[in-house]
Amino acid sequence: MKYTIMDVAKMSGVSKSTVSRVISNTGYVSPESRKRVLLSIEKLQYRPNGVARAMVARQTQNIGVIIYRQHHPIASHPFYGKILDAILEKASELGYSIFVMTDKDLTSKSADFLLEKRVDGLILVSKLNHELIDYFKNMYIPFVMVNGTCDHSDVIHLVNDDERGGELAAQHMLSLGLTAVSVISGPLEHRSHKLRLEGFQKTYQREGFTLDDDRIYYANSSQFDEGYKGFQQLWERSPNFKALFATNDMIALGAIKAIYEKGLQVPEHIAVMGFDDIDYAAMANPSLSTIHSSKTKMGHDAVSILDKEIQGITTTKDLPMYVPELKVRYSTKGTK
């Protein structure tokens, strides 16, 4: 810590240029010099100062991750936490370190960090407003968006095919003969909730079953509580449905709690499906049928693609969506 390249140079009887060469393993260094330098480094426990290096290299080897979550947890979120884990994993693999910032920061501190160029690139997770996207575009800093709302076609944007997922959910329910269905939908400002709902609705309609608006509860958040409340409201409106689709697992889990409190059984009285396949979905009691959406793969890809962008290797901005997958569990089928 306390030693600099000069200390190593002196100790080895060479110039700092030579030390620099052996550290970066570039250029020519005689075997003897190299040996002496390596020895000094070892003795002094010398480590190059990354900040100084970053300054001249104009590269920090840092990636900033901004997750938009105004009031809710970020890391511990069952969906976004998974993405973050995947980002962490891939970043370490590719030699990047990760700065994690909350959106609250974004308006002030974290924005400054980016502006102050302490990161080589950015990963924006979840919903971000247009101004922000424009802002980053103007910064000429490479960035990718993950699971956000974005209609700029020139922005790299990783998303699940949520509409297809909604369709899969509907098809599964229909295959079980569950035509009397209600829905709890998360906030429609979020691309994913909107599309999941649309895909679900369209499929029912296509099969000749209309989903009246009073069969849908529009939740204010995508949290457990809203699922709980949502079911109560729907049941109060008209207790005549046999199945419930929620646009994410947390909502579904909240609904299940409310269902049991009413003395009803899942799936005997009401079959329930969620969306996302968060870890708890499989652990829950009863286990929750759901649509698996990419989290780990999205996180990994975000870093890999960003890495390419940082290196100036242009990739297609127009990436295919991740394909969702049906997971049938107890909450619809009644069997493991």
Place this chain on the structure above:
Amino acid sequence: MKYTIMDVAKMSGVSKSTVSRVISNTGYVSPESRKRVLLSIEKLQYRPNGVARAMVARQTQNIGVIIYRQHHPIASHPFYGKILDAILEKASELGYSIFVMTDKDLTSKSADFLLEKRVDGLILVSKLNHELIDYFKNMYIPFVMVNGTCDHSDVIHLVNDDERGGELAAQHMLSLGLTAVSVISGPLEHRSHKLRLEGFQKTYQREGFTLDDDRIYYANSSQFDEGYKGFQQLWERSPNFKALFATNDMIALGAIKAIYEKGLQVPEHIAVMGFDDIDYAAMANPSLSTIHSSKTKMGHDAVSILDKEIQGITTTKDLPMYVPELKVRYSTKGTK
């Protein structure tokens, strides 16, 4: 991004020294000069380069967080994720940015990062081996440990009073007359699991009930699966207990799943208690009685204390433990 302090200086017709003064708001600058500089900054959208600044200031305003989790998720972990969220929150408040690193990194890359002085201080979360602690001590870099195993009295170490928590759990069960109890314990190398178990055991013994070793399942991990397996094993050994204590909530949840699969009810046939009060404990079905352990407060304190250390303000190394709290829910009481 592309502009430097020189560009601002030229545009304003002053020297870069003056620009620096207005940016850092230090020293004297005439009102007119200040105004011109501010205007240029605005026009050019200039932002100081944080890397350059960090180099001369010898301060990065960065804190590194290392979470030890060899094979399991980090951010999305219901316990550590919460701590991380709290760290993120407090750090942003105090003007620090957070680097998150996994332990896999630690042996190579992240260790280098620390050595390369890209952080002003460190937060070490969870179990870390002795060498590592010594290593950091030798680096003369301020650090605090959170929820780890550490017997160095000169290391700042934030922990819950897990033994007391185990005691609280035992007292609660005893108060319900549940003397025929079994236990699933997480890995004893972890300070917290060890102490939770000890506190629990001692309390039963004190009340005249011995907990034979065959009543305890020693799990290989602290995950859901091990709870599931643990119950099956215990039940196979001797299906004569009416209550189960698990040293964390995930284990308890896994056990509950196994209990239901055996056709038994919680708490009617078997009452279950966990430990930690992760978010999902309250959401689970049935809701899980548990011992609340500090997560958010620990995360906040870790940053605040580290901040003081970084500033050279010495604080007591000997901090009081966080006091655990009993949360009674359906899984023991049979009522909300």
Place this chain on the structure above:
DNA sequence: CTGAAAGCGCTTACAG
């Protein structure tokens, strides 16, 4: 193969 020099973008004394 190696060293001296210049420079990355800032801040911090020091003259004036």
Place this chain on the structure above:
DNA sequence: CTGAAAGCGCTTACAG
């Protein structure tokens, strides 16, 4: 109140 100079710890051409 302000500017020139030195320096933070490195890397990168450029001579030799």
